[in-house]
Amino acid sequence: xxxxxxxxxxxxxxxxxxxxxxxxxxxxxxxxxxxxxxxxxxxxxxxxxxxxxxxxxxxxxxxxxxxxxxxxxxxxxxxxxxxxxxxxxxxxxxxxxxxxxxxxxxxx
Amino acid sequence: xxxxxxxxxxxxxxxxxxxxxxxxxxxxxxxxxxxxxxxxxxxxxxxxxxxxxxxxxxxxxxxxxxxxxxxxxxxxxxxxxxxxxxxxxxxxxxxxxxxxxxxxxxxxxxxxxxxxxxxxxxxxxxxxxxxxxxxxxxxxxxxxxxxxxxxxxxxxxxxxxxxxxxxxxxxxxxxxxxxxxx
Numbered sequence: 001x002x003x004x005x006x007x008x009x010x011x012x013x014x015x016x017x018x019x020x021x022x023x024x025x026x027x028x029x030x031x032x033x034x035x036x037x038x039x040x041x042x043x044x045x046x047x048x049x050x051x052x053x054x055x056x057x058x059x060x061x062x063x064x065x066x067x068x069x070x071x072x073x074x075x076x077x078x079x080x081x082x083x084x085x086x087x088x089x090x091x092x093x094x095x096x097x098x099x100x101x102x103x104x105x106x107x108x
Numbered sequence: 109x110x111x112x113x114x115x116x117x118x119x120x121x122x123x124x125x126x127x128x129x130x131x132x133x134x135x136x137x138x139x140x141x142x143x144x145x146x147x148x149x150x151x152x153x154x155x156x157x158x159x160x161x162x163x164x165x166x167x168x169x170x171x172x173x174x175x176x177x178x179x180x181x182x183x184x185x186x187x188x189x190x191x192x193x194x195x196x197x198x199x200x201x202x203x204x205x206x207x208x209x210x211x212x213x214x215x216x217x218x219x220x221x222x223x224x225x226x227x228x229x230x231x232x233x234x235x236x237x238x239x240x241x242x243x244x245x246x247x248x249x250x251x252x253x254x255x256x257x258x259x260x261x262x263x264x265x266x267x268x269x270x271x272x273x274x275x276x277x278x279x280x281x282x283x284x285x286x287x288x289x290x
Binding site for chain 2: 004
């Protein structure tokens, strides 16, 4: 049987393992979400290129943002705004997680 | 005396002594409770440490819906059931390999009366054993026992009644005198 101090040390080790597992899981999930949002944004951006670089003087991009999903320009705007917001949230959460992790490591 | 909840918050704020105090308060009783599931002193000790580690790593701060002790024992119970599932052991019918006949050697059982009672409880069905342990060794109310074991209060009351009957028979078989109401 372990002594009280051995038990305490063991609990601290296991606590650190649980925290690092949790941190890894959350980081993977957030990275995945960020990547997905980024890919979708790139898609939406690529759809805009012909309008931007086109030489016919047609700069009406509103109907091009999300034309893979719908022809309605309003949906395009909403989609891009939602994706940009989701990406922003994911990146912010990721930064907070990394910051907290660094702080915890420093305290140790 | 500082409450368990205050100690827990102090630990979360970085006071390691608070965890040591919580450990000294509940290590033994949690060990005995978990032993009633796994019937193996070493496994019970490991699971008790896991329960404390889970609690220490918990981001959800204690919400006060039940007492700290109830929360700790409920975490312990979940871990014990996971352990039994992982090792494909039925809580009611432990195999000889899984069963370690030795009862944990803890100061709480140093008093002969408690030791005999605990040994007699070892012979009962697992659910009787668990419910009687919480009620009589840990002085938990029916409601607290129900929270730990995730059962309704009615079920717990029934289990206590049937457990007491079963314990009475066991004690009588072993030549002990049993007074109703104790």
